[in-house]
Amino acid sequence: MNLTTKRSEETKQAILAAAEKLFSERGYATVTIRQIAEEAGCSHTTIYIYFQDKEALLYALSTQPLELLKTSLDMLSDDAFLSSDEKLRRLNEQLIRFCLDNRSMYSIFFEANSARVDESEPELAINRMRQHVFHIISRLLGTYLNLPDGDGLLSCSRIYFYMLRGIVGSYTQLEESADSIMARLSPTFHAAFDALLLGFDKQLQDRNG
Structure with a gap:
């Protein structure tokens, strides 16, 4: 795995971890993509590189x-x-x-x-x-x-x-x-x-x- 691929996978996992944390703490319906991005330490546009929407994050976690x-x-x-x-x-x-x-x-x-x-x-x-x-x-x-x-x-x-x-x-x-x-x-x-x-x-x- 080259450095770019490794960083990409780390970003994806950080997004999933942030979504899981916020969904469990606040509930799925109230959490926004921007809040997930803030928790993950990335921009909200970065999330859309990996996941189409919040529903896709739910699917990936579940x-x-x-x-x-x-x-x-x-x-x-x-x-x-x-x-x-x-x-x-x-x-x-x-x-x-x-x-x-x-x-x-x-x-x-x-x-x-x-x-x-x-x-x-x-x-x-x-x-x-x-x-x-x-x-x-x-x-x-x-x-x-x-x-x-x-x-x-x-x-x-x-x-x-x-x-x-x-x-x-x-x-x-x-x-x-x-x-x-x-x-x-x-x-x-x-x-x-x-x-x-x-x-x-x-x-x-x-x-x-």
Whole structure:
């Protein structure tokens, strides 16, 4: 790598680091390209050499983590040796662990510039990845509850994600490591989801009874 290429890559990484810092501190919607440039120590026009717009920065920061999560959940979903309840249990662990490992950015990964989960053809690639993750949650939940695709399963899947969001949101400001949180509180997390699933079962029984 020659000196010019090295400096170019260093500038690009500085821009990404600045965007990540500001997005996590202030939220994606409020941060401007000029603020990112100031944090990165470059001009705002320099950013456009590497990234078309703020959306491209979001995509660059989110793609690899979301792709890794997507691949991991696909493998879990396709595992023929696991029961439906064990798949859900492992899904919970993987999603909570992912969010704790990325606690400064997980809300950006899932929510910034997001589309509705029931939108059939989201325009942005990042929203297609997000929908894929959500559809895995929905598919595993539907199998466990013996609930077909439709408004009922969509509602349950949203509630399930709300639970996940609430659990992780409780620990975003802690300095405690993800390993420590998982070791200390995994039984509580599982109990929370077990209670939610019991509520779903009861609701479905009441409707069908």
